[in-house]
Amino acid sequence: MRTKSYSNLIIPLTIIVHLIIINGILWLFTPELYLNIWAFVYYNCSWLIIAHQLKFYPTGRREVFMTNIRKLCYLYAIYGLAYFSWFGLAGIKVTSVYYYIFVYLLICACLTLYRIVFYEFVRHYRLKGGNFVKVVVIGRDKNLKKIRRIFDHPQFGYRYCGFFDDGPSNSPTYHGPVMGCFRYIIDNRIDEVYCTAAKLSKEQLQNLINFADNNLIKLKIIPDNKEIFTRSMSIEQYDNIPVLKLRTVPLETEVAFVAKRAFDLVFSTIAIVTLLSWLIPLMYVLIKLESPGPLFFKQRRHGLNRGAFWCIKFRSMAPSTDSDTKMATKNDMRVTKIGRIIRKTSIDELPQFLNVFMGDMSVVGPRPHMEKHTSDYEISVDKYLVRHFVKPGITGLAQVQGFRGEINTPADILNRIRLDILYVEKWSLWLDLKIIFKTVLNAIRGEEKAY
Incomplete structure (x- = not known):
């Protein structure tokens, strides 16, 4: 029986905290503007819609404070336009523009402070052994060393348990041939399996996929890269066929x-x-x-x-x-x-x-x-x-x-x-x-x- 994970609650709780910060500051500093049902609906809905469109909330285990900093800046800028647009929509006469700018900057500062505290808390929590996932790798190649660099960062919450490969190895983290991985994964309650596609036959890969689906295990496949991967690579979907685009140009x-x-x-x-x-x-x-x-x-x-x-x-x-x-x-x-x-x-x-x-x-x-x-x-x-x-x-x-x-x-x-x-x-x-x-x-x- 796997232990219950509370990681799915992180995004809902973060959204709630963000809305509490926004509503709390508006209520404390601009009650004449905030104590209006339409203003309440407008400010909350506009934040949620903008954040959703920017795909701001879906977070990954490897995220740190700076990971989505560009999206955060976009979010602040667009929500700032929405914030000040309400004055025109509601026909509100502004007595001091600088005061409302100060209120909005205070909202941004408090949201940023929460972000800092949140990532520091997650980092310390994982360093102490919380919110971790146990992983193994099936098939050893040059990519294993690169992946290990991520697994070896304790703040990301990975616990690397070793690898399986049909070739011989003297590594202390080697657990035997590929066919021996199934019993090990079950006995050690492994959460995620990283599979090197180039090292497995089609039959082995299909067996591993079926095994993962039937045992609530997350399977992640590392494609055969022929050493051509780049840092700007992206994946495009053509029907159900993934196509690697080796150079993504944002412009x-x-x-x-x-x-x-x-x-x-x-x-x-x-x-x-x-x-x-x-x-x-x-x-x-x-x-x-x-x-x-x-x-x-x-x-x-x-x-x-x-x-x-x-x-x-x-x-x-x-x-x-x-x-x-x-x-x-x-x-x-x-x-x-x-x-x-x-x-x-x-x-x-x-x-x-x-x-x-x-x-x-x-x-x-x-x-x-x-x-x-x-x-x-x-x-x-x-x-x-x-x-x-x-x-x-x-x-x-x-x-x-x-x-x-x-x-x-x-x-x-x-x-x-x-x-x-x-x-x-x-x-x-x-x-x-x-x-x-x-x-x-x-x-x-x-x-x-x-x-």
């Missing part, structure tokens, strides 16, 4: 694409109106006084899907014949005096807000490379073209991590591409905001490779 979804494009339009419009409107005439005078030639330097670069576009910058060098093949180097004689200043502060990049407005670039993304460099690196650098799954940016993750400018060693371009790919796989508006903030800080402090 492929319509919602993400529209959100990023809207952000780019708003941000670039503000930059053009408030910054470039007076900076362009000023830079025209300063650049023309020192060096003859155009105000803007335009260069063909590769962007989304390797498509070419004209990248616009303030001209920081004297006109030359090698500008499309040679990157700027330290103490480059082509750079003018005003050019050194605007390159050091990254002012030369600001006209690219015009590229963003026209749709060739984004505010944040992998930096676009000149055509010659793309032709060279797509041959010599593994996975180089993955960066072209998204629009190039004025700034990017690689740049704020110090990988910008001249490429002196192979490690420079390899690290740059590694971070570009990480950005492609992990994109979010929150990540864009962090990169923009760090870009501004770096521009104020000055960067070593900004020359």
